[in-house]
Amino acid sequence: MNAEKFIQRLCLVLVTLYFGVSLAGPLTALVVSSLQSGDDGSAANLAGRLTDPRLVRAAGNSLWVGALTSAITTALALFYAYGLTRARLPLKGIFAAAGQIPLLAPSLLSALALVYLFGVQGLLRPWMGEASIMGWQGIVIANVIATFPHALLVLRTALSASDGRLYEAGELMGRSGRSMFLAVTLPGVRHGLVSAALIVFMLTIADIGAPKVVGGSFDVLALEIYEQVLGQQDFAMGAAVALAMLAPTALAMGIERWAASRQSAALSARSTPLVLKPHLARDTAMLTGCSIIAAGLVGVIAVCQFASVAAFWPYDVSFTTKHYDFNRFDGGGWQALGNSVQLAVFTAIGGALLVFANAYLLEKTKPHRVVRGALSGFSLLSAAVPGLSLGLAYVFFFNNPANLLNGLYGTMAILVLATITHFYTVAHLSATSALKALDPEFETAAAAMGRPFWMVAARVSFPISTPALIETALYFFVNAMTTVSVVVFLYGPHTKLASVAVLNMDDAGDVAPAAAMGMMIFYINLAVRIAGETVLTRVRASTTRGKVS
Amino acid sequence: MSEAIDVASLSKTFGGQAALSDVSFSVPEGAFACLVGPSGCGKTTLLRILAGLETPSSGQVLLNGSDATRLNPASRSIGVVFQSYALFPNLTAAQNIAFGLHGKDWPRSNKQARVDEVLALVGLSGLAKRKPVQLSGGQQQRVALARALAPRPRFLLLDEPLSALDPHVRGALRAELKDIQRRTGVTTVMVTHDQEEALALADLVVVLRAGRLEQAGSPRHLLEQPATPFVADFVANMNIIEARAESGERISIGATVIAGVVHGLAPGAALSVAAAQGNTRLTDAALPAACPARVRAVEFAGRQLRVIARLEAGGTLIRAHAPLGSPVASGDVIGVAFDPQSLRVYAGAP
Structure with a gap:
């Protein structure tokens, strides 16, 4: 065996080991745990748990809020994305940035804003009469805000890929704008719509922040796992619920991938860009609608910022910084914020490198088709596992004294591993598409020159992919700062995290410090994002394109 | 001259x-x-x-007499120019060329000199520091050629290297490519779908069809003695006509009998006849040795007209030339006559 084949095989073994430890092992432990520790330790026991009336009700509730949030968010995001891509909107850059704002803050922050506005002591409470924000309606609104940027990203990309020739052809045939929308635009973004709806659905049913803060007595699966594990210490029941939650997300992920495989390219090499002509009714409607949505998204952050520096919302709004004195409250203090940054940095660097190395192996090397097929499957599987289920699976797997990796439990390393794995799929898909865009003959050319594949990877493919690598690192960073679900069961006394602190402080009644912590996460993410964009602009300018058109 | 490349009974299935x-x-x-x-x-x-880069399902490849069938690319002493050029976009022209210069044969001191030398060979001395995106298509093609030649390979393999260029640049580079190959003396194999390019460049043309070898030989040999109707049509651009053997040295195309064609086949046998466009004349349809045809199109082809006509017998399309100003128009019924001595006859219908 020559050195090149040996290195290829070694890399495949290492990545297989990674997925074994990060996904296959924990998920197996989760299944085993859900079957054990009952009266008879049998599968019948699991069936009994899964048919528990409380769990069935929570499952129904989760599906309901998931579906409703998905429908509303997808519709709003389609409208907003249409405004950004197909209307002559002024200040498009600002609208685009506003649409991404919720991504930089924990999803809890939108729920906290709802409490500040519509809660018992909410600013707008007097206008609401008997209506209450607590319950499914609160969960849906909070999740619409939190998941909006995810749907927007997908739909904006889908709508951007427009072939101007089709619209010109329609115009020449005398078709109206409405009929072109139905005949060309909508079919073109069909996969984007399915994808956005399913992503929002998966995020919503896995979310724990909104149900905890504004859910009231409305039970959902995510909260059920949390209560079973941390409240009742019934790990077997928690495992059963975590498994139950896996079914709809796995199904949603399966549908999304199936839809992706059926999507044909919207653009060909001969496509021409769509030139937008002024259209007063359309542009006015879009400007109005997008302004309202953008104001809502910015408003959420503004309310939290305002409340976090108000002495006692809403009665005494004089300025104070006391809520930022985190060390006075439970949740881990400033140390938690430091830990979160540390987690985000490790996740960003480790995640981006791992994802690209694996994507490179899968895309650019040939041998061991079966192993590569399995790795490809694992790369997509992680998106189908809700964060809470994954976190709990890690508890069962790593907290087992018989496991050689038991020492990782409670450390920063396990948090990094879990976070990378949780956000793996989206990063993998973007790395894969970046590598697919490179000339497939690079490796062949190097082989003909007697140069090994890693030489091309190190000197050519990775340097050209630097913008995508930075994007991936930023994606990991921002998500590591904000995630709650995947880490909530895994942090130790020395690895408390800021996002979890928001949850815990709110739970303890320290709502303003919770908002303040949420704002700190937001500002750190904003700073990193801006710095990242600056670097990206420079890198894009310096790297020449080697894409196959 | 000894054989540098021997391909023996090669088969490949996917x-x-x-x-x-x-x-x-x-x-x-x-x-x-x-x-x-x-x-x-x-x-x-x-x-x-x-x-x-691929392993054959069966057969052998001998390079300079040694079996290289299972040898990896690095051990074959080859340089390859790809259709897409596969230039590394983040490396300069010089860095692209130096990428293949490695190992103990190429200490740092020799590398730079060799890069300069091949850049001069392809006429790009001043452009060493440019990245591919800063070079024209023709210049990129030259960098790709320089990169392939830099390690002094014994064999140069070119995969349609000129196909991405516009016709004007392609013509100029074709001549340069031939010149560089002659100067370096490297044994070269080039893939092309353009028979004109093959005839212009090659000492040896290997004609393939559906995975099978049709004929291999010098351009002149292929033009003068195409072994099959396919080679006559694809390489020599001849008219291929359905005919029938008659007794003696005669053949018939429809009702027209042409004498003086040597065929050696039994009367009544189906034939394919290849006629060079230059030996296909347009005449009066009433002449006894002319095959009646109807003109489908008349095109300008440089200083003459290209007439495309359909033979009334068999319906074969015929291409022939006529002087500028000839009174021939689409829809006319004309006669097509062939020079019997120049006709090539193949057994079996086209």
Whole structure:
């Protein structure tokens, strides 16, 4: 065996080991745990748990809020994305940035804003009469805000890929704008719509922040796992619920991938860009609608910022910084914020490198088709596992004294591993598409020159992919700062995290410090994002394109 | 001249589909060979097998007399120019060229000198520091050629290197390519689907069709003695006409009998007849040795007209030339006559 084949095989073994430890092992432990520790330790026991009336009700509730949030968010995001891509909107850059704002803050922050506005002591409470924000309606609104940027990203990309020739052809045939929308635009973004709806659905049913803060007595699966594990210490029941939650997300992920495989390219090499002509009714409607949505998204952050520096919302709004004195409250203090940054940095660097190395192996090397097929499957599987289920699976797997990796439990390393794995799929898909865009003959050319594949990877493919690598690192960073679900069961006394602190402080009644912590996460993410964009602009300018058109 | 490349009974299948079937030919040392054929005929597969990028299902590749069938690309002493050029976009022209100069044969001091030397060879001395995106298509093609030649390979393999260029640049580079090959003396195999390019460049033309070898030989040999109707049509651009053997040295095209054609076949046997366009004349349809045809199109072809007509017997399309100003128009019924001595006869219908 020559050195090149040996290195290829070694890399495949290492990545297989990674997925074994990060996904296959924990998920197996989760299944085993859900079957054990009952009266008879049998599968019948699991069936009994899964048919528990409380769990069935929570499952129904989760599906309901998931579906409703998905429908509303997808519709709003389609409208907003249409405004950004197909209307002559002024200040498009600002609208685009506003649409991404919720991504930089924990999803809890939108729920906290709802409490500040519509809660018992909410600013707008007097206008609401008997209506209450607590319950499914609160969960849906909070999740619409939190998941909006995810749907927007997908739909904006889908709508951007427009072939101007089709619209010109329609115009020449005398078709109206409405009929072109139905005949060309909508079919073109069909996969984007399915994808956005399913992503929002998966995020919503896995979310724990909104149900905890504004859910009231409305039970959902995510909260059920949390209560079973941390409240009742019934790990077997928690495992059963975590498994139950896996079914709809796995199904949603399966549908999304199936839809992706059926999507044909919207653009060909001969496509021409769509030139937008002024259209007063359309542009006015879009400007109005997008302004309202953008104001809502910015408003959420503004309310939290305002409340976090108000002495006692809403009665005494004089300025104070006391809520930022985190060390006075439970949740881990400033140390938690430091830990979160540390987690985000490790996740960003480790995640981006791992994802690209694996994507490179899968895309650019040939041998061991079966192993590569399995790795490809694992790369997509992680998106189908809700964060809470994954976190709990890690508890069962790593907290087992018989496991050689038991020492990782409670450390920063396990948090990094879990976070990378949780956000793996989206990063993998973007790395894969970046590598697919490179000339497939690079490796062949190097082989003909007697140069090994890693030489091309190190000197050519990775340097050209630097913008995508930075994007991936930023994606990991921002998500590591904000995630709650995947880490909530895994942090130790020395690895408390800021996002979890928001949850815990709110739970303890320290709502303003919770908002303040949420704002700190937001500002750190904003700073990193801006710095990242600056670097990206420079890198894009310096790297020449080697894409196959 | 000894044989540098020997391809013996080479076959390759992809998932049960034959890409190459029992292909054999030899390329003498220092020769320029062209693999030519229509899309999907297996020419690129054959080139990739020569490069060691694919392994044949059966058969042998001998390089300078040694069996290289299973040898990896790095051990074959080959330089390859790809259709897309595969230039590394983040490296300069010089860095691209130096990428293949490695190992103990190329200490740092020799590398730079060699890069300069090949850049001069392809006429790009001043452009060493440019990245591919800053070079024109023709310049990129030259960098790719320089990169392939830099390690002083014994064999140069070119996969349709000129196909991405516009016709004007292609013509100029074709001559330069031939000149560089002659100066370096490297045994070269080039894939092309353009028979004109193959005839202009090659010492040896290897014609492939559906994975099988149709004929291998010098351009003159192929033009004068095409072995099959396909070679006559694809390489020599001849008219291929359905005919029938008659007694003696006679054949018939429909009702028209043409004398003076040697065929050696039994009367009544089906034939394919190849006639060079230059030996296909337009005459009066009433003449006894003329085949009646109806004109389908008349095109300008430089200083003469190209007439495309359909023979009334058999319906074959015929291409012939006529002087500018000839009174021939679409829809006319004309006669087509052939020079019997120049006709090539093949057994079996086209």
